[in-house]
Amino acid sequence: MIFDRQKQSLLLDGRKYTSKDVSSLIERGEKEFPHAIWELLLFLKEWFDDSPTLVVHTSGSTGVPKELLVSKDRMMQSARLTCEHLNLQSGDTALLCMNLRYIGAMMVVVRSLVAGLNLIVRPASGHPLADVKGPLRFAAMVPLQVYNTLQKEEERKRLEQIDILIIGGGAIDNSLAAEIKNLPGAVYSTYGMTETLSHIALRRLNGKLASERYYPFDSVKLSLSQENTLVIEAPLVCNDTVYTNDIACIYSDGSFTILGRKDNVINSGGIKIQAEEVEKKLHSLISEPFVITSVPDSRLGQAVTLLTMQLSNVEELENRIKSVLPLYYCPKYIYIVEQIPQTENGKIDRKACRDLAKKILLSQDMEKC
Numbered sequence: 001m002i003f004d005r006q007k008q009s010l011l012l013d014g015r016k017y018t019s020k021d022v023s024s025l026i027e028r029g030e031k032e033f034p035h036a037i038w039e040l041l042l043f044l045k046e047w048f049d050d051s052p053t054l055v056v057h058t059s060g061s062t063g064v065p066k067e068l069l070v071s072k073d074r075m076m077q078s079a080r081l082t083c084e085h086l087n088l089q090s091g092d093t094a095l096l097c098m099n100l101r102y103i104g105a106m107m108v109v110v111r112s113l114v115a116g117l118n119l120i121v122r123p124a125s126g127h128p129l130a131d132v133k134g135p136l137r138f139a140a141m142v143p144l145q146v147y148n149t150l151q152k153e154e155e156r157k158r159l160e161q162i163d164i165l166i167i168g169g170g171a172i173d174n175s176l177a178a179e180i181k182n183l184p185g186a187v188y189s190t191y192g193m194t195e196t197l198s199h200i201a202l203r204r205l206n207g208k209l210a211s212e213r214y215y216p217f218d219s220v221k222l223s224l225s226q227e228n229t230l231v232i233e234a235p236l237v238c239n240d241t242v243y244t245n246d247i248a249c250i251y252s253d254g255s256f257t258i259l260g261r262k263d264n265v266i267n268s269g270g271i272k273i274q275a276e277e278v279e280k281k282l283h284s285l286i287s288e289p290f291v292i293t294s295v296p297d298s299r300l301g302q303a304v305t306l307l308t309m310q311l312s313n314v315e316e317l318e319n320r321i322k323s324v325l326p327l328y329y330c331p332k333y334i335y336i337v338e339q340i341p342q343t344e345n346g347k348i349d350r351k352a353c354r355d356l357a358k359k360i361l362l363s364q365d366m367e368k369c
Contacts, residue, residue: 001083001114003076005048008113011091012040013120019048036123039100043109047072056103058194068194070103077236078197079111081217085202086164090116092137095162097121097128097145099344104168107198108140127155135161142169142346143176150179159183166190168199170347171276174283181206189214191258193244197237201256213255222250229262247274264350266292269300271328275350278304278329285320286311289340293353295333295361305357306331307340335360 094117098105112119126148168190192199201214221233230248245262260276275292290308297303341352
């Protein structure tokens with residue numbers, strides 16, 4: 001592996017590009033290249049410059065997106081951890097198919113630079129394998145990309161040719177997890193965030209090693225706060241201790257599970273309800289995209305609310321929900337919406353969901369007046 005940025009080069013579709021090559025290509029101008037390649041060139045220009053840091057953006061799934069200044073040296077350490085753990089070798093093909101504005105995509109490129117992976121670039125889209133030819137050793141996707149790919153037979157066949165697939169940036173529901181179990185390659189769910197420079201733990205989703213638990217890298221130390229939220233010490237990738245909002249359970253072997261986010265707890269009549277836990281129980285009942293959120297309620301404080309798409313019979317769904325959930329977990333309101341709000345990189349936008357539910361409630365109250 002190469003950790004001196006000035007000695008690194010990028011293997012792109014089998015051709016090697018140095019920092020000087022990148023500068024020459026950029027001089028030709030944006031119109032000369034597909035958008036995804038141009039974005040890659042701009043990232044490489046910033047990577048190869050003299051600055052020891054670069055700016056990354058958080059996804060904004062729980063609030064306003066933030067800019068963070070991160071160390072390039074620590075990004076390379078993160079790349080090393082992943083490449084060593086997954087045994088990625090020089091010349092292995094790696095697919096870049098996500099937005100380079102975010103850390104997940106950036107780290108695909110950094111892994112390629114550090115380990116000499118052969119990078120294959122496709123636009124960030126819902127169907128990243130639409131025109132990929134030949135098998136891939138490694139790919140990173142968000143859940144929606146995997147779901148869309150599984151719906152088309154030709155793309156599904158290409159997905160089956162990926163040796164190692166990591167999935168991050170959002171929750172993997174039960175129906176998608178069931179389909180993933182049938183894939184022949186090794187598939188992992190990742191746990192991490194922008195502050196930890198992508199993932200610090202992996203959970204195998206298929207094969208004999210499939211597990212409900214995440215297993216952190218050896219250099220990572222985990223603990224729980226007084227609120228049972230996960231605390232991360234990962235000195236190789238971040239200088240400061242990271243205090244997350246993720247409610248977790250840590251086991252004796254060092255593995256852990258995530259129950260949900262602290263800021264997704266709905267306090268309804270004094271009962272604390274984890275939105276993600278309710279969603280998990282409802283996935284077998286609702287085939288369309290949906291989300292559990294809340295609206296202000298004068299009696300309960302917060303009322304559990306279900307947003308869903310293309311629902312034909314609300315009353316029937318209410319009865320089915322009552323058969324699987326305790327009464328106080330059942331949504332007080334069910335609203336049919338055109339789209340479930342998402343962030344730019346495909347995560348559920350929890351704040352936007354709350355705002356949408358509140359807007360619908362207020363409009364219905366106005367109609368009653």
